[in-house]
Amino acid sequence: MAHGADSYETGAPLSDQTAEFTGRYIVVFADDVQNDPGAITEALQSVAGVSNVASTLDFEGGALDLDQAESADATVFAELGVAVVAADPSRGAGIAAMAEADSRIVAVEPERVLRAIEGPVSLEYVRGFRDGVSGLYDQLSGNGLAAAELDVAAASSFSDNAGFTWGLQACLAAVSPKTATDIAVAVLDTGLDLKHADFAGRPIVSQSFVAGQPVQDGHGHGTHCVGTSCGPKAPLGASPRYGVATQAKIFAGKVLSNQGSGSDEGILAGINWAIANRVQVISMSLGADVRQVSQAYETVGRRALEAGTLIVAAAANNADRSGGDPGFVGMPANSPSIMAVAAVDSKLRIANFSARSNPVRGGKVDIAGPGVAVHSSWPMPTRYKSISGTSMATPHVAGVAALLSQATGAKGAQLWAKLTQTARPLSLPSADVGAGLVQAPM
Amino acid sequence: MDASLAGMDEKITVTVSDDADAVAERLRAAGVNVDQVLGAAGIITGSVAAERRASLADLPGVASVEAEHTFQIAPPDAEIQ
Numbered sequence A: 001m002a003h004g005a006d007s008y009e010t011g012a013p014l015s016d017q018t019a020e021f022t023g024r025y026i027v028v029f030a031d032d033v034q035n036d037p038g039a040i041t042e043a044l045q046s047v048a049g050v051s052n053v054a055s056t057l058d059f060e061g062g063a064l065d066l067d068q069a070e071s072a073d074a075t076v077f078a079e080l081g082v083a084v085v086a087a088d089p090s091r092g093a094g095i096a097a098m099a100e101a102d103s104r105i106v107a108v109e110p111e112r113v114l115r116a117i118e119g120p121v122s123l124e125y126v127r128g129f130r131d132g133v134s135g136l137y138d139q140l141s142g143n144g145l146a147a148a149e150l151d152v153a154a155a156s157s158f159s160d161n162a163g164f165t166w167g168l169q170a171c172l173a174a175v176s177p178k179t180a181t182d183i184a185v186a187v188l189d190t191g192l193d194l195k196h197a198d199f200a201g202r203p204i205v206s207q208s209f210v211a212g213q214p215v216q217d218g219h220g221h222g223t224h225c226v227g228t229s230c231g232p233k234a235p236l237g238a239s240p241r242y243g244v245a246t247q248a249k250i251f252a253g254k255v256l257s258n259q260g261s262g263s264d265e266g267i268l269a270g271i272n273w274a275i276a277n278r279v280q281v282i283s284m285s286l287g288a289d290v291r292q293v294s295q296a297y298e299t300v301g302r303r304a305l306e307a308g309t310l311i312v313a314a315a316a317n318n319a320d321r322s323g324g325d326p327g328f329v330g331m332p333a334n335s336p337s338i339m340a341v342a343a344v345d346s347k348l349r350i351a352n353f354s355a356r357s358n359p360v361r362g363g364k365v366d367i368a369g370p371g372v373a374v375h376s377s378w379p380m381p382t383r384y385k386s387i388s389g390t391s392m393a394t395p396h397v398a399g400v401a402a403l404l405s406q407a408t409g410a411k412g413a414q415l416w417a418k419l420t421q422t423a424r425p426l427s428l429p430s431a432d433v434g435a436g437l438v439q440a441p442m
Numbered sequence B: 001m002d003a004s005l006a007g008m009d010e011k012i013t014v015t016v017s018d019d020a021d022a023v024a025e026r027l028r029a030a031g032v033n034v035d036q037v038l039g040a041a042g043i044i045t046g047s048v049a050a051e052r053r054a055s056l057a058d059l060p061g062v063a064s065v066e067a068e069h070t071f072q073i074a075p076p077d078a079e080i081q
Helices: A005-009 A014-020 A037-048 A066-071 A089-100 A123-141 A166-170 A221-230 A264-276 A295-306 A390-408 A412-422 B020-029 B050-056
Strands: A021-029 A053-055 A074-077 A082-086 A105-112 A184-189 A204-208 A249-254 A261-263 A281-284 A310-314 A339-344 A367-370 A374-378 A383-387 B009-016 B033-038 B043-049 B062-067 B070-072
Touching (some): A021 A089, A037 A074, A037 A082, A166 A367, A264 A281, A264 A295, A264 B033, A264 B043, A295 A310, A295 B009, A295 B043, A310 A412, A367 A390, A374 A390, A390 A412, B009 B050, B020 B033, B020 B062
Parallel strands (some): A184 A281, A204 A249, A281 A310, A339 A367
Antiparallel strands (some): A021 A082, A021 A105, A074 A082, B009 B043, B009 B062, B033 B043
Protein backbone atom coordinates (compact mmCIF):
# COMPACT_ATOMS: atom_id res chain seq x y z
CA MET A 1 0.00 0.00 0.00
CA ALA A 2 1.98 2.92 -1.30
CA HIS A 3 0.36 5.94 0.36
CA GLY A 4 -2.61 4.49 2.11
CA ALA A 5 -1.15 3.74 5.53
CA ASP A 6 -2.09 7.19 6.76
CA SER A 7 -5.75 6.83 6.10
CA TYR A 8 -5.90 3.56 7.95
CA GLU A 9 -3.71 4.51 10.87
CA THR A 10 -5.04 7.96 11.69
CA GLY A 11 -8.14 6.53 13.33
CA ALA A 12 -8.36 4.63 16.64
CA PRO A 13 -8.13 0.83 16.50
CA LEU A 14 -10.97 -0.65 14.53
CA SER A 15 -12.50 -2.48 17.47
CA ASP A 16 -13.13 0.86 19.20
CA GLN A 17 -14.81 2.35 16.18
CA THR A 18 -17.10 -0.42 15.09
CA ALA A 19 -20.22 1.49 16.05
CA GLU A 20 -19.35 4.36 13.77
CA PHE A 21 -18.82 2.21 10.74
CA THR A 22 -21.15 0.56 8.32
CA GLY A 23 -19.56 -2.87 8.39
CA ARG A 24 -18.04 -2.18 5.01
CA TYR A 25 -14.60 -1.13 3.91
CA ILE A 26 -13.62 1.19 1.10
CA VAL A 27 -10.71 -0.07 -0.95
CA VAL A 28 -8.96 2.55 -3.06
CA PHE A 29 -7.05 1.21 -6.06
CA ALA A 30 -3.85 2.55 -7.62
CA ASP A 31 -4.15 4.55 -10.82
CA ASP A 32 -2.74 1.76 -13.00
CA VAL A 33 -5.50 -0.70 -12.13
CA GLN A 34 -8.33 1.82 -12.12
CA ASN A 35 -10.64 1.21 -15.08
CA ASP A 36 -9.24 -2.30 -15.51
CA PRO A 37 -12.07 -4.48 -14.20
CA GLY A 38 -10.04 -7.66 -14.48
CA ALA A 39 -7.13 -6.28 -12.46
CA ILE A 40 -9.49 -4.85 -9.83
CA THR A 41 -11.35 -8.12 -9.40
CA GLU A 42 -8.03 -9.96 -9.16
CA ALA A 43 -6.71 -7.54 -6.54
CA LEU A 44 -9.93 -7.83 -4.53
CA GLN A 45 -9.76 -11.59 -4.65
CA SER A 46 -6.18 -11.69 -3.46
CA VAL A 47 -6.56 -9.24 -0.53
CA ALA A 48 -10.17 -9.87 0.50
CA GLY A 49 -10.94 -13.28 -0.90
CA VAL A 50 -14.13 -12.10 -2.56
CA SER A 51 -15.21 -13.18 -5.99
CA ASN A 52 -18.86 -12.13 -6.17
CA VAL A 53 -18.22 -8.58 -7.39
CA ALA A 54 -20.68 -6.07 -8.86
CA SER A 55 -19.13 -3.34 -10.96
CA THR A 56 -20.46 -0.06 -12.30
CA LEU A 57 -18.78 -1.00 -15.58
CA ASP A 58 -21.36 -3.76 -15.94
CA PHE A 59 -24.13 -1.20 -16.20
CA GLU A 60 -24.86 1.30 -18.87
CA GLY A 61 -23.74 4.79 -17.93
CA GLY A 62 -22.28 3.61 -14.63
CA ALA A 63 -25.68 3.42 -12.98
CA LEU A 64 -25.47 0.64 -10.47
CA ASP A 65 -28.16 -2.00 -10.19
CA LEU A 66 -29.27 -1.98 -6.56
CA ASP A 67 -30.33 -5.60 -6.31
CA GLN A 68 -27.05 -6.80 -7.63
CA ALA A 69 -25.09 -4.44 -5.37
CA GLU A 70 -26.94 -5.78 -2.35
CA SER A 71 -26.23 -9.41 -3.11
CA ALA A 72 -22.57 -8.94 -4.06
CA ASP A 73 -19.66 -9.28 -1.60
CA ALA A 74 -18.04 -6.25 -3.10
CA THR A 75 -19.12 -3.37 -5.29
CA VAL A 76 -16.61 -1.78 -7.62
CA PHE A 77 -16.95 1.84 -8.68
CA ALA A 78 -14.53 1.42 -11.51
CA GLU A 79 -14.58 5.02 -12.72
CA LEU A 80 -13.55 6.12 -9.25
CA GLY A 81 -11.04 3.32 -8.67
CA VAL A 82 -12.87 2.40 -5.50
CA ALA A 83 -14.55 -0.76 -4.18
CA VAL A 84 -16.82 -1.26 -1.20
CA VAL A 85 -16.35 -4.61 0.54
CA ALA A 86 -18.55 -6.04 3.27
CA ALA A 87 -16.44 -7.34 6.17
CA ASP A 88 -16.49 -7.49 9.96
CA PRO A 89 -13.76 -5.51 11.80
CA SER A 90 -11.36 -8.40 12.27
CA ARG A 91 -11.63 -9.34 8.63
CA GLY A 92 -11.34 -5.65 7.70
CA ALA A 93 -8.08 -5.45 9.61
CA GLY A 94 -6.93 -8.53 7.74
CA ILE A 95 -7.78 -6.95 4.40
CA ALA A 96 -5.90 -3.83 5.38
CA ALA A 97 -2.86 -5.89 6.38
CA MET A 98 -2.91 -7.79 3.09
CA ALA A 99 -3.34 -4.54 1.15
CA GLU A 100 -0.37 -3.02 2.94
CA ALA A 101 1.92 -5.19 0.88
CA ASP A 102 -0.04 -4.87 -2.36
CA SER A 103 0.96 -2.10 -4.77
CA ARG A 104 -2.37 -2.31 -6.58
CA ILE A 105 -4.13 -0.87 -3.54
CA VAL A 106 -3.60 2.63 -2.21
CA ALA A 107 -5.79 2.59 0.89
CA VAL A 108 -8.31 0.59 2.90
CA GLU A 109 -10.65 2.64 5.08
CA PRO A 110 -13.61 1.65 7.19
CA GLU A 111 -16.69 3.16 5.56
CA ARG A 112 -18.17 5.80 7.81
CA VAL A 113 -21.82 6.08 8.67
CA LEU A 114 -23.17 8.96 6.63
CA ARG A 115 -26.75 8.80 7.79
CA ALA A 116 -29.01 6.71 9.95
CA ILE A 117 -29.21 3.17 8.73
CA GLU A 118 -31.93 0.72 9.55
CA GLY A 119 -30.58 -2.78 9.48
CA PRO A 120 -27.17 -3.81 8.26
CA VAL A 121 -27.58 -2.58 4.67
CA SER A 122 -30.69 -0.56 3.99
CA LEU A 123 -31.81 -0.15 0.44
CA GLU A 124 -32.20 3.55 1.02
CA TYR A 125 -28.60 3.85 2.08
CA VAL A 126 -27.36 2.03 -0.97
CA ARG A 127 -29.61 4.14 -3.15
CA GLY A 128 -28.16 7.32 -1.65
CA PHE A 129 -24.69 5.94 -2.17
CA ARG A 130 -25.52 5.07 -5.75
CA ASP A 131 -26.94 8.51 -6.47
CA GLY A 132 -23.85 10.12 -5.01
CA VAL A 133 -21.55 7.92 -7.03
CA SER A 134 -23.63 8.45 -10.14
CA GLY A 135 -23.22 12.19 -9.66
CA LEU A 136 -19.47 11.70 -9.45
CA TYR A 137 -19.62 9.47 -12.46
CA ASP A 138 -21.39 12.20 -14.41
CA GLN A 139 -18.80 14.70 -13.34
CA LEU A 140 -16.03 12.44 -14.54
CA SER A 141 -17.68 11.31 -17.72
CA GLY A 142 -19.79 14.33 -18.59
CA ASN A 143 -22.63 11.92 -19.26
CA GLY A 144 -25.99 12.78 -17.78
CA LEU A 145 -28.12 10.27 -19.64
CA ALA A 146 -27.95 7.37 -17.21
CA ALA A 147 -28.34 9.64 -14.23
CA ALA A 148 -31.58 11.03 -15.58
CA GLU A 149 -33.07 7.57 -15.23
CA LEU A 150 -32.30 7.33 -11.55
CA ASP A 151 -35.01 7.71 -8.98
CA VAL A 152 -34.42 9.82 -5.91
CA ALA A 153 -35.58 9.20 -2.38
CA ALA A 154 -37.08 12.68 -1.83
CA ALA A 155 -39.93 14.13 -3.87
CA SER A 156 -38.85 14.78 -7.42
CA SER A 157 -42.04 16.22 -8.86
CA PHE A 158 -43.81 19.34 -7.68
CA SER A 159 -46.73 21.51 -8.69
CA ASP A 160 -48.18 24.81 -7.56
CA ASN A 161 -50.90 24.31 -4.95
CA ALA A 162 -53.19 26.67 -3.04
CA GLY A 163 -50.54 27.32 -0.42
CA PHE A 164 -47.23 27.48 -2.26
CA THR A 165 -45.65 27.66 -5.67
CA TRP A 166 -43.81 24.52 -6.77
CA GLY A 167 -40.53 26.37 -6.43
CA LEU A 168 -41.07 27.20 -2.76
CA GLN A 169 -41.88 23.56 -2.11
CA ALA A 170 -38.86 22.27 -4.01
CA CYS A 171 -36.38 24.56 -2.27
CA LEU A 172 -38.03 23.92 1.12
CA ALA A 173 -38.85 27.58 1.66
CA ALA A 174 -42.47 26.45 2.13
CA VAL A 175 -41.53 24.58 5.31
CA SER A 176 -38.58 26.62 6.57
CA PRO A 177 -39.23 28.42 9.88
CA LYS A 178 -36.85 31.22 8.81
CA THR A 179 -38.10 34.50 7.35
CA ALA A 180 -34.83 36.46 6.89
CA THR A 181 -35.74 39.05 9.50
CA ASP A 182 -32.87 41.55 9.77
CA ILE A 183 -31.32 40.31 6.52
CA ALA A 184 -31.13 42.65 3.53
CA VAL A 185 -31.48 41.46 -0.07
CA ALA A 186 -30.69 43.74 -3.00
CA VAL A 187 -32.39 42.89 -6.28
CA LEU A 188 -30.63 44.68 -9.14
CA ASP A 189 -33.05 44.58 -12.03
CA THR A 190 -35.73 46.69 -13.77
CA GLY A 191 -36.97 48.10 -10.46
CA LEU A 192 -40.15 47.25 -8.58
CA ASP A 193 -43.82 48.11 -8.83
CA LEU A 194 -43.85 50.19 -5.64
CA LYS A 195 -47.66 50.27 -5.76
CA HIS A 196 -48.06 46.48 -5.81
CA ALA A 197 -50.41 45.47 -2.99
CA ASP A 198 -48.25 42.51 -1.98
CA PHE A 199 -45.44 44.87 -0.97
CA ALA A 200 -47.56 47.41 0.88
CA GLY A 201 -46.10 48.13 4.28
CA ARG A 202 -42.79 46.36 3.59
CA PRO A 203 -39.63 48.32 4.34
CA ILE A 204 -38.20 48.99 0.89
CA VAL A 205 -35.09 50.97 0.06
CA SER A 206 -34.98 51.81 -3.61
CA GLN A 207 -32.69 53.63 -5.97
CA SER A 208 -32.55 54.06 -9.72
CA PHE A 209 -29.24 53.82 -11.54
CA VAL A 210 -30.87 54.34 -14.92
CA ALA A 211 -30.74 57.92 -16.13
CA GLY A 212 -34.14 59.51 -16.51
CA GLN A 213 -36.16 56.54 -15.20
CA PRO A 214 -37.57 56.19 -11.69
CA VAL A 215 -37.45 52.91 -9.74
CA GLN A 216 -41.07 52.17 -10.71
CA ASP A 217 -40.87 49.00 -12.83
CA GLY A 218 -42.03 49.62 -16.38
CA HIS A 219 -40.97 46.17 -17.53
CA GLY A 220 -42.04 43.52 -15.00
CA HIS A 221 -38.88 41.42 -14.72
CA GLY A 222 -37.70 43.24 -11.59
CA THR A 223 -41.07 42.97 -9.84
CA HIS A 224 -41.10 39.24 -10.59
CA CYS A 225 -37.60 38.75 -9.17
CA VAL A 226 -38.27 40.81 -6.03
CA GLY A 227 -41.42 38.73 -5.59
CA THR A 228 -39.59 35.40 -5.73
CA SER A 229 -36.75 36.45 -3.45
CA CYS A 230 -38.68 38.56 -0.94
CA GLY A 231 -42.43 38.26 -1.58
CA PRO A 232 -44.83 38.15 1.37
CA LYS A 233 -45.99 35.25 3.52
CA ALA A 234 -49.61 35.92 2.57
CA PRO A 235 -50.15 37.50 -0.86
CA LEU A 236 -53.20 39.73 -0.95
CA GLY A 237 -54.44 38.52 -4.32
CA ALA A 238 -55.66 35.06 -5.30
CA SER A 239 -52.22 33.53 -5.25
CA PRO A 240 -50.20 30.90 -3.45
CA ARG A 241 -47.19 32.17 -1.54
CA TYR A 242 -44.35 32.73 -4.02
CA GLY A 243 -41.73 34.64 -1.98
CA VAL A 244 -38.81 32.92 -0.23
CA ALA A 245 -37.48 35.45 2.30
CA THR A 246 -40.77 36.91 3.51
CA GLN A 247 -39.36 39.41 5.99
CA ALA A 248 -36.11 40.38 4.33
CA LYS A 249 -35.39 44.05 3.98
CA ILE A 250 -35.77 44.81 0.28
CA PHE A 251 -33.24 46.91 -1.62
CA ALA A 252 -34.71 47.43 -5.07
CA GLY A 253 -32.02 48.81 -7.37
CA LYS A 254 -33.01 49.71 -10.88
CA VAL A 255 -30.02 48.93 -13.10
CA LEU A 256 -31.95 47.82 -16.18
CA SER A 257 -34.22 50.20 -18.01
CA ASN A 258 -37.92 49.71 -18.65
CA GLN A 259 -36.76 48.52 -22.08
CA GLY A 260 -34.65 45.82 -20.39
CA SER A 261 -31.24 47.24 -21.21
CA GLY A 262 -28.38 48.14 -18.92
CA SER A 263 -24.65 48.68 -18.81
CA ASP A 264 -21.69 48.32 -16.45
CA GLU A 265 -22.20 51.87 -15.33
CA GLY A 266 -25.57 51.23 -13.74
CA ILE A 267 -24.97 47.65 -12.66
CA LEU A 268 -21.67 48.32 -10.92
CA ALA A 269 -23.18 51.42 -9.33
CA GLY A 270 -25.99 49.21 -8.04
CA ILE A 271 -23.55 46.68 -6.62
CA ASN A 272 -21.57 49.50 -5.01
CA TRP A 273 -24.78 50.81 -3.45
CA ALA A 274 -25.69 47.39 -2.11
CA ILE A 275 -22.22 46.76 -0.64
CA ALA A 276 -22.18 50.23 0.93
CA ASN A 277 -25.55 49.42 2.52
CA ARG A 278 -24.10 46.17 3.86
CA VAL A 279 -26.72 43.94 2.33
CA GLN A 280 -26.02 40.24 2.81
CA VAL A 281 -27.24 39.12 -0.62
CA ILE A 282 -27.34 40.66 -4.10
CA SER A 283 -29.58 38.99 -6.69
CA MET A 284 -28.75 39.73 -10.32
CA SER A 285 -30.97 38.14 -12.93
CA LEU A 286 -28.97 39.60 -15.76
CA GLY A 287 -26.08 38.72 -17.97
CA ALA A 288 -24.47 38.95 -21.36
CA ASP A 289 -23.55 35.99 -23.58
CA VAL A 290 -19.83 36.62 -23.19
CA ARG A 291 -17.56 33.68 -22.35
CA GLN A 292 -14.62 35.68 -21.07
CA VAL A 293 -14.55 36.72 -17.42
CA SER A 294 -14.69 40.47 -16.80
CA GLN A 295 -11.98 41.55 -14.40
CA ALA A 296 -14.26 44.30 -13.17
CA TYR A 297 -17.03 41.90 -12.09
CA GLU A 298 -14.58 39.37 -10.70
CA THR A 299 -12.87 42.03 -8.60
CA VAL A 300 -16.17 43.45 -7.44
CA GLY A 301 -17.46 39.98 -6.59
CA ARG A 302 -14.37 39.33 -4.48
CA ARG A 303 -14.62 42.67 -2.72
CA ALA A 304 -18.28 42.05 -2.05
CA LEU A 305 -17.52 38.68 -0.46
CA GLU A 306 -14.83 40.31 1.68
CA ALA A 307 -17.40 42.88 2.78
CA GLY A 308 -19.90 40.13 3.68
CA THR A 309 -22.08 40.44 0.57
CA LEU A 310 -22.81 37.40 -1.60
CA ILE A 311 -23.66 38.04 -5.26
CA VAL A 312 -25.76 35.45 -7.07
CA ALA A 313 -26.34 35.77 -10.81
CA ALA A 314 -28.27 33.98 -13.54
CA ALA A 315 -26.10 31.45 -15.43
CA ALA A 316 -27.70 32.38 -18.80
CA ASN A 317 -30.57 31.24 -21.01
CA ASN A 318 -28.40 30.61 -24.05
CA ALA A 319 -28.82 26.82 -24.19
CA ASP A 320 -31.11 24.93 -26.54
CA ARG A 321 -30.65 21.48 -25.11
CA SER A 322 -33.34 19.81 -27.19
CA GLY A 323 -31.48 21.18 -30.22
CA GLY A 324 -28.18 19.81 -28.91
CA ASP A 325 -26.74 23.13 -27.70
CA PRO A 326 -25.93 23.21 -23.96
CA GLY A 327 -24.95 26.90 -24.07
CA PHE A 328 -22.43 28.44 -21.67
CA VAL A 329 -22.43 30.46 -18.46
CA GLY A 330 -22.27 34.14 -19.40
CA MET A 331 -20.91 37.26 -17.78
CA PRO A 332 -21.00 38.18 -14.89
CA ALA A 333 -22.09 34.77 -13.53
CA ASN A 334 -18.85 33.34 -14.97
CA SER A 335 -16.80 35.28 -12.41
CA PRO A 336 -15.26 32.90 -9.84
CA SER A 337 -16.53 35.08 -6.99
CA ILE A 338 -20.10 35.35 -8.29
CA MET A 339 -22.44 32.40 -7.77
CA ALA A 340 -23.88 31.12 -11.07
CA VAL A 341 -27.44 29.80 -10.90
CA ALA A 342 -28.97 27.23 -13.27
CA ALA A 343 -32.68 26.53 -13.71
CA VAL A 344 -34.53 23.26 -13.17
CA ASP A 345 -38.17 22.47 -13.83
CA SER A 346 -40.83 21.10 -11.49
CA LYS A 347 -39.68 17.53 -12.15
CA LEU A 348 -36.12 18.58 -11.28
CA ARG A 349 -34.91 18.26 -14.86
CA ILE A 350 -32.49 20.79 -16.27
CA ALA A 351 -34.37 23.52 -18.13
CA ASN A 352 -33.98 23.42 -21.89
CA PHE A 353 -32.56 26.96 -21.92
CA SER A 354 -30.31 26.67 -18.85
CA ALA A 355 -26.64 27.19 -19.68
CA ARG A 356 -23.94 24.62 -18.93
CA SER A 357 -20.59 25.35 -17.25
CA ASN A 358 -18.17 27.41 -19.29
CA PRO A 359 -14.54 26.16 -19.28
CA VAL A 360 -13.07 29.49 -18.12
CA ARG A 361 -12.00 29.60 -14.47
CA GLY A 362 -15.11 30.45 -12.48
CA GLY A 363 -17.30 29.65 -15.45
CA LYS A 364 -19.01 26.74 -13.81
CA VAL A 365 -22.60 26.50 -12.69
CA ASP A 366 -22.55 26.63 -8.89
CA ILE A 367 -26.10 25.78 -7.87
CA ALA A 368 -29.60 25.36 -9.30
CA GLY A 369 -32.97 26.86 -8.45
CA PRO A 370 -36.57 26.50 -9.64
CA GLY A 371 -36.73 28.34 -12.96
CA VAL A 372 -39.50 26.95 -15.17
CA ALA A 373 -43.11 28.14 -14.92
CA VAL A 374 -42.37 30.33 -11.92
CA HIS A 375 -45.38 32.21 -10.54
CA SER A 376 -44.59 35.56 -8.93
CA SER A 377 -45.61 39.19 -8.73
CA TRP A 378 -45.97 41.37 -11.83
CA PRO A 379 -46.73 45.09 -12.06
CA MET A 380 -50.38 46.03 -11.51
CA PRO A 381 -52.94 45.59 -12.89
CA THR A 382 -51.61 42.20 -14.11
CA ARG A 383 -50.58 41.43 -10.52
CA TYR A 384 -49.16 37.90 -11.06
CA LYS A 385 -47.45 36.13 -13.92
CA SER A 386 -45.75 32.80 -14.59
CA ILE A 387 -42.52 32.91 -16.59
CA SER A 388 -39.32 30.89 -16.99
CA GLY A 389 -35.61 31.58 -17.03
CA THR A 390 -32.39 31.36 -15.06
CA SER A 391 -33.55 34.85 -14.07
CA MET A 392 -36.34 33.18 -12.09
CA ALA A 393 -34.04 30.57 -10.51
CA THR A 394 -31.62 33.23 -9.25
CA PRO A 395 -33.97 34.99 -6.79
CA HIS A 396 -34.93 31.59 -5.32
CA VAL A 397 -31.24 31.15 -4.46
CA ALA A 398 -30.93 34.73 -3.21
CA GLY A 399 -33.96 34.29 -0.95
CA VAL A 400 -32.67 31.01 0.46
CA ALA A 401 -29.27 32.64 1.01
CA ALA A 402 -31.03 35.24 3.15
CA LEU A 403 -32.77 32.53 5.17
CA LEU A 404 -29.48 30.71 5.63
CA SER A 405 -27.73 33.89 6.69
CA GLN A 406 -30.40 34.42 9.34
CA ALA A 407 -30.22 30.79 10.46
CA THR A 408 -26.44 30.52 10.67
CA GLY A 409 -25.07 34.05 10.84
CA ALA A 410 -22.95 33.23 7.79
CA LYS A 411 -22.05 35.97 5.32
CA GLY A 412 -19.91 36.32 2.22
CA ALA A 413 -17.77 33.30 1.34
CA GLN A 414 -19.05 31.43 4.37
CA LEU A 415 -22.62 31.89 3.16
CA TRP A 416 -21.58 30.65 -0.29
CA ALA A 417 -20.20 27.49 1.33
CA LYS A 418 -23.39 26.95 3.35
CA LEU A 419 -25.51 27.22 0.21
CA THR A 420 -23.51 24.66 -1.75
CA GLN A 421 -23.03 22.32 1.22
CA THR A 422 -26.74 22.18 1.98
CA ALA A 423 -27.91 21.93 -1.65
CA ARG A 424 -29.82 18.81 -2.58
CA PRO A 425 -27.77 16.65 -4.94
CA LEU A 426 -29.58 16.00 -8.20
CA SER A 427 -29.09 13.10 -10.58
CA LEU A 428 -27.79 15.53 -13.17
CA PRO A 429 -24.27 16.48 -14.26
CA SER A 430 -22.69 19.06 -11.99
CA ALA A 431 -21.72 20.94 -15.14
CA ASP A 432 -25.44 21.65 -15.43
CA VAL A 433 -26.58 22.11 -11.82
CA GLY A 434 -23.43 22.56 -9.73
CA ALA A 435 -23.93 21.41 -6.14
CA GLY A 436 -27.62 20.75 -6.84
CA LEU A 437 -30.94 22.27 -5.86
CA VAL A 438 -30.80 25.09 -3.32
CA GLN A 439 -32.41 24.16 0.03
CA ALA A 440 -33.79 26.40 2.76
CA PRO A 441 -32.74 25.75 6.38
CA MET A 442 -35.08 23.86 8.69
CA MET B 1 -4.27 53.61 -34.11
CA ASP B 2 -6.90 53.65 -36.78
CA ALA B 3 -7.25 57.30 -37.77
CA SER B 4 -11.01 56.97 -37.98
CA LEU B 5 -11.11 56.26 -34.22
CA ALA B 6 -9.16 59.39 -33.31
CA GLY B 7 -11.20 61.72 -31.22
CA MET B 8 -14.02 59.22 -30.63
CA ASP B 9 -14.89 58.67 -26.99
CA GLU B 10 -15.27 55.14 -25.62
CA LYS B 11 -17.14 54.24 -22.46
CA ILE B 12 -14.80 52.40 -20.12
CA THR B 13 -14.95 50.47 -16.85
CA VAL B 14 -11.78 50.77 -14.77
CA THR B 15 -10.99 48.38 -11.92
CA VAL B 16 -8.78 50.03 -9.32
CA SER B 17 -6.29 48.47 -6.92
CA ASP B 18 -5.70 51.63 -4.92
CA ASP B 19 -7.76 54.41 -3.34
CA ALA B 20 -10.46 55.07 -5.92
CA ASP B 21 -10.44 58.87 -5.50
CA ALA B 22 -6.69 59.04 -6.02
CA VAL B 23 -6.93 56.86 -9.13
CA ALA B 24 -9.80 58.99 -10.43
CA GLU B 25 -7.52 62.06 -10.26
CA ARG B 26 -4.85 60.24 -12.28
CA LEU B 27 -7.43 59.17 -14.83
CA ARG B 28 -8.72 62.72 -15.22
CA ALA B 29 -5.17 63.95 -15.72
CA ALA B 30 -4.80 61.30 -18.43
CA GLY B 31 -7.84 62.64 -20.28
CA VAL B 32 -10.62 60.48 -18.88
CA ASN B 33 -14.02 62.03 -18.42
CA VAL B 34 -14.88 60.35 -15.09
CA ASP B 35 -18.59 59.64 -14.60
CA GLN B 36 -18.63 57.62 -11.37
CA VAL B 37 -16.18 56.77 -8.61
CA LEU B 38 -17.54 53.65 -6.89
CA GLY B 39 -15.47 53.43 -3.73
CA ALA B 40 -17.01 50.31 -2.16
CA ALA B 41 -16.74 48.35 -5.39
CA GLY B 42 -13.38 49.81 -6.40
CA ILE B 43 -14.60 50.76 -9.84
CA ILE B 44 -14.46 53.94 -11.88
CA THR B 45 -16.64 54.44 -14.93
CA GLY B 46 -16.19 57.10 -17.57
CA SER B 47 -15.19 57.75 -21.15
CA VAL B 48 -11.96 58.46 -22.94
CA ALA B 49 -10.74 59.15 -26.46
CA ALA B 50 -10.10 55.78 -28.10
CA GLU B 51 -6.47 56.51 -28.82
CA ARG B 52 -5.76 57.24 -25.18
CA ARG B 53 -7.32 54.12 -23.73
CA ALA B 54 -4.34 51.79 -24.03
CA SER B 55 -2.08 54.02 -21.93
CA LEU B 56 -4.46 54.02 -18.96
CA ALA B 57 -3.56 50.48 -17.93
CA ASP B 58 -0.06 51.70 -17.01
CA LEU B 59 -1.29 54.25 -14.47
CA PRO B 60 -0.58 53.43 -10.83
CA GLY B 61 -3.60 51.92 -9.10
CA VAL B 62 -5.28 50.79 -12.33
CA ALA B 63 -5.85 47.02 -12.32
CA SER B 64 -7.75 46.80 -15.59
CA VAL B 65 -9.49 48.88 -18.23
CA GLU B 66 -12.40 47.28 -20.07
CA ALA B 67 -14.76 48.55 -22.70
CA GLU B 68 -18.12 49.01 -21.04
CA HIS B 69 -20.36 45.93 -21.33
CA THR B 70 -24.02 46.21 -22.17
CA PHE B 71 -26.84 43.92 -21.10
CA GLN B 72 -30.27 43.24 -22.52
CA ILE B 73 -33.01 41.10 -21.02
CA ALA B 74 -35.98 39.68 -22.91
CA PRO B 75 -39.14 41.76 -23.47
CA PRO B 76 -41.93 41.56 -20.86
CA ASP B 77 -44.10 39.24 -22.95
CA ALA B 78 -41.34 36.66 -23.55
CA GLU B 79 -41.92 33.23 -22.04
CA ILE B 80 -38.24 32.81 -21.16
CA GLN B 81 -36.60 35.69 -19.31
